[in-house]
Amino acid sequence: MIRIKHLSKRYKTKNQEVQAVDNVSLDIAKGEIFGVIGYSGAGKSTFVRLINRLEEPTDGSILIHDKDITKMPSNQLREKRQKIGMIFQHFNLLWSRTVYDNIAFPLEIAGVPKSKRKEKVLELINLVGLAGKENAYPSQLSGGQKQRVGIARALANDPEVLLCDEATSALDPETTDDILDLLVSINKKLGLTIILITHEMNVIQKICHRVAVMENGKVVETGEVLDVFVKPTSKTTKRFVQQLNPLEHEKDNLAAFINDREDSEVVKLHFIGDRAKRALISEVAKTFDVEINILQGSVTPTQEGAYGTLFVELIGENSVLQETIDYMKNTGVEVEVLRNV
Amino acid sequence: MFETLFPNVVMEDMWVATLETLYMTIIAGIGTFVLGILLGLLLFLTDQGNLWENKFINFITGLVVNVFRAIPFIILILLLFPFTDFLMGTIRGWKAALPALIIGAAPFYARLVEIGLKEVDKGVIEAAKSMGAKASTIIFKVLLPESMPAIISGITVTTISLVGYTAMAGVIGAGGLGDLAYMKGFQSWNFDVVFVCTVFIVILVFIFQFIGDMLSKAIDKR
Numbered sequence: 096m097i098r099i100k101h102l103s104k105r106y107k108t109k110n111q112e113v114q115a116v117d118n119v120s121l122d123i124a125k126g127e128i129f130g131v132i133g134y135s136g137a138g139k140s141t142f143v144r145l146i147n148r149l150e151e152p153t154d155g156s157i158l159i160h161d162k163d164i165t166k167m168p169s170n171q172l173r174e175k176r177q178k179i180g181m182i183f184q185h186f187n188l189l190w191s192r193t194v195y196d197n198i199a200f201p202l203e204i205a206g207v208p209k210s211k212r213k214e215k216v217l218e219l220i221n222l223v224g225l226a227g228k229e230n231a232y233p234s235q236l237s238g239g240q241k242q243r244v245g246i247a248r249a250l251a252n253d254p255e256v257l258l259c260d261e262a263t264s265a266l267d268p269e270t271t272d273d274i275l276d277l278l279v280s281i282n283k284k285l286g287l288t289i290i291l292i293t294h295e296m297n298v299i300q301k302i303c304h305r306v307a308v309m310e311n312g313k314v315v316e317t318g319e320v321l322d323v324f325v326k327p328t329s330k331t332t333k334r335f336v337q338q339l340n341p342l343e344h345e346k347d348n349l350a351a352f353i354n355d356r357e358d359s360e361v362v363k364l365h366f367i368g369d370r371a372k373r374a375l376i377s378e379v380a381k382t383f384d385v386e387i388n389i390l391q392g393s394v395t396p397t398q399e400g401a402y403g404t405l406f407v408e409l410i411g412e413n414s415v416l417q418e419t420i421d422y423m424k425n426t427g428v429e430v431e432v433l434r435n436v
Numbered sequence: 437m438f439e440t441l442f443p444n445v446v447m448e449d450m451w452v453a454t455l456e457t458l459y460m461t462i463i464a465g466i467g468t469f470v471l472g473i474l475l476g477l478l479l480f481l482t483d484q485g486n487l488w489e490n491k492f493i494n495f496i497t498g499l500v501v502n503v504f505r506a507i508p509f510i511i512l513i514l515l516l517f518p519f520t521d522f523l524m525g526t527i528r529g530w531k532a533a534l535p536a537l538i539i540g541a542a543p544f545y546a547r548l549v550e551i552g553l554k555e556v557d558k559g560v561i562e563a564a565k566s567m568g569a570k571a572s573t574i575i576f577k578v579l580l581p582e583s584m585p586a587i588i589s590g591i592t593v594t595t596i597s598l599v600g601y602t603a604m605a606g607v608i609g610a611g612g613l614g615d616l617a618y619m620k621g622f623q624s625w626n627f628d629v630v631f632v633c634t635v636f637i638v639i640l641v642f643i644f645q646f647i648g649d650m651l652s653k654a655i656d657k658r
Contacts, residue, residue: 147566176568187563190658191581200577201567232657252567 096125096288097146097256102155104141104312115141117312118155123290123305128282128398130303130320131292132335138312139292143258146290147179148172159255177205180249184261186241188233194220194244195229201251219247223277239270246277250285257281259291263298271295275302279398296339300324300397308332321399325365325429339395349390349406353433357413361390361406362420365429368400375428376407383419385411406433444626449616454636456530457612460602461640464537465595471542472594473587475501476549477575487571501543509540509601513608530602533610537601545594552586553579585656592648596641603637613637 104116115138123129133139144150146157148164157164159175167175188197198219202212220226223243233241242262249257259278263271279302282289293299299306299320307317308331315329327333353361366373380387388408394401409416424430438445475497481487482494507515513536520535521527556579564578580587606614613633621629 149562149565173568173570176566179566181563181566183559183563185557185559187557187559189560189578189582191584191655200564203577204564204567204569204573234658248563248567258566 096160097121097123097290098156098158099123099146100156100158102142102145102157103153104138104145104150105153114312116145116152119309119312119314120155121307121314121317123288125288126282126286127305128278128289128291128303130299130306131290131309132294132296132299132306133292133309134294134331137309139294139309140260141312142309143260143290143292146256146258147176147181177201177252178254179256179258180252180254181258181260182242182245182249182262184264186233186238186245186265188241188244188248190233193230193232194225194236197233197244198247198251201248205252215251216247219250222250222281223247237270238266239273242266242270242274243277246274246281250281250287255288257287257289259289259293261293262291264293264295271298272301278302296335299335300339300395302398304398308335319399320397321367321402324395324397325367325402349433352388352390352408358410358416360409360416360420361433362409362423363431363433364403364405364407364423365431366394366401366403366405367429368402373426373428375423375426376405379419379423382422383411384415385409385419442628442632444620444624444629445632446620449620450632450636453611453613453616453633454640456610457599457602457606457614457637457640460530460533460537460605460610460612461595461598461644464534464541464598464602465591467534467538468541468545468594468598469591471538472545472591473549473580475542475546476553477579479546479550480553480579481575487574501546504539504543505547507540509536510604510607512536512540513605528609530611533602533605533612536605537598540601541594541598544597545590548590548593549583549587552583552590555586556582585652585658588652588655589648592645592652595644595648599637599641599644613640 099119099121102116102119103114106113106115119142131139131142141150145152146164152165155165164172164175189200192200195216198216199212202215207215220229223246225240225243225247228236228240233244236244263274266274275298278289281287291298291303303320305318306320306323307314308323308329309315310329310331316323316327316332323332324336327336349361364375376387376389379385388410390406390408392403392405394403409419411419420430420432478497479494479501482490482497516536516539517527520532523535524532526532560582561574561578564574602610602612603614603617606612606616607618609615613636617630617633620626621633
């Protein structure tokens with residue numbers, strides 16, 4: 096539905112040229128929640144602003160439903176923007192307007208008559224769970240409530256896409272979860288395509304279907320969230336995945352168990368999706384003559400299923416250990432034998 | 437009691453002068469409000485990174501504003517005599533003071549409006565753009581409402597300067613409390629008249645400040 100081709104943005108400052116977005120090409124399907132993650136300065140904020148041309152692209156094209164946004168004259172662009180909702184890190188509500196009037200604002204812009212506005216606004220207030228707050232001013236709301244107003248406002252003109260610019264970065268973890276749940280329910284209820292940029296891996300993990308990792312303006316890795324999590328290829332992605340998996344930090348603690356003895360192996364198991372539900376350990380224990388010592392484990396849920404990590408020490412005869420490991424590999428579980436470095 | 441303390445004060449003259457000062461201040465205040473907002477918007481919108489970014493217009497507007505702010509008011513009145521004569525058909529009376537009052541106060545107010553507009557959250561303007569708002573929508577539904585407390589407190593400060601300006605205009609025959617204090621007071625060596633006129637002007641200033649503060653407070657929902 097959204098096809099981004101060779102998108103670039105260069106800024107000229109006095110002394111140098113900055114390449115904020117560098118030749119990015121992406122396809123985003125209808126109804127998908129697509130995450131873009133990167134550290135600050137990676138160009139993700141600029142990237143999301145290129146999609147509705149709050150920033151003018153230097154090169155490349157953005158096709159939404161086969162219509163090229165980059166070639167639209169400004170009056171057509173303004174009309175198109177009504178169908179591209181956007182929410183922001185700092186909410187960007189008008190303090191001079193009540194919740195009701197903030198949500199009505201995009202409808203005023205679209206020229207919806209007053210009588211029809213009311214129905215729509217009340218519907219949206221209910222959708223985002225703010226009933227009873229119609230006449231409150233933004234200053235009277237909590238951060239989470241403000242973002243709910245932002246979401247309602249972004250949905251007012253029934254957009255095809257919702258752009259989220261660090262929408263949860265200013266919120267505490269609990270409120271972040273509430274807002275993410277709301278985004279998922281809207282995605283399911285309305286079939287809305289969501290493009291979300293963030294620097295928090297847990298946001299990607301919780302709600303995204305696919306993810307692109309950005310660094311220095313380039314997309315360095317893209318794919319299904321689960322795949323990227325399990326087999327990160329770029330250094331940046333690995334750092335993000337580690338941020339999420341506390342076990343990765345504690346790998347060092349396992350050093351004591353890793354030794355050169357022939358009758359002991361420490362293995363790291365990755366369970367992905369449905370395989371995470373399998374009782375592999377008890378299966379192995381029943382089938383092979385090995386002792387299994389569980390060292391550490393964790394399970395991380397994502398939109399496309401869970402993925403788990405388990406560190407175990409296998410003790411037994413060397414040949415049996417090899418057989419065991421081969422058996423585990425054949426079940427489709429990722430197996431990595433850890434050695435002393 | 438009053439008559440023994442202030443033997444030369446004629447109450448009837450006082451009321452007439454007070455009303456003249458009020459007329460001058462309020463009508464010049466309205467003119468300043470409109471012209472100042474227009475100039476303030478122009479200064480803001482043509483500034484770098486804003487909606488109608490235009491270095492040339494920004495420079496010219498800034499120059500005009502600065503030049504008129506630099507001219508002392510008493511000299512501005514004299515300079516504007518031919519213009520006033522042409523516009524109002526007279527150079528005497530409170531109506532003749534209006535052009536000078538507005539031209540004197542509007543540039544100052546324009547800078548206050550500009551400061552107020554600069555305080556408007558850039559993110560909110562961006563949000564309005566992302567919704568597909570036109571420039572006029574951004575100006576009338578975002579910029580002006582969001583900077584309204586600054587616009588109101590700005591016009592309060594400016595109106596109070598206007599009261600001072602009307603007194604100066606009075607000295608060259610515009611009527612009002614300044615005129616009375618100078619002609620009936622100072623010229624005739626009746627300092628009781630000067631004193632009472634001063635008290636009246638101070639009361640007027642207090643009233644304007646009070647109204648301005650109330651409005652600004654009522655409007656500010658931040």
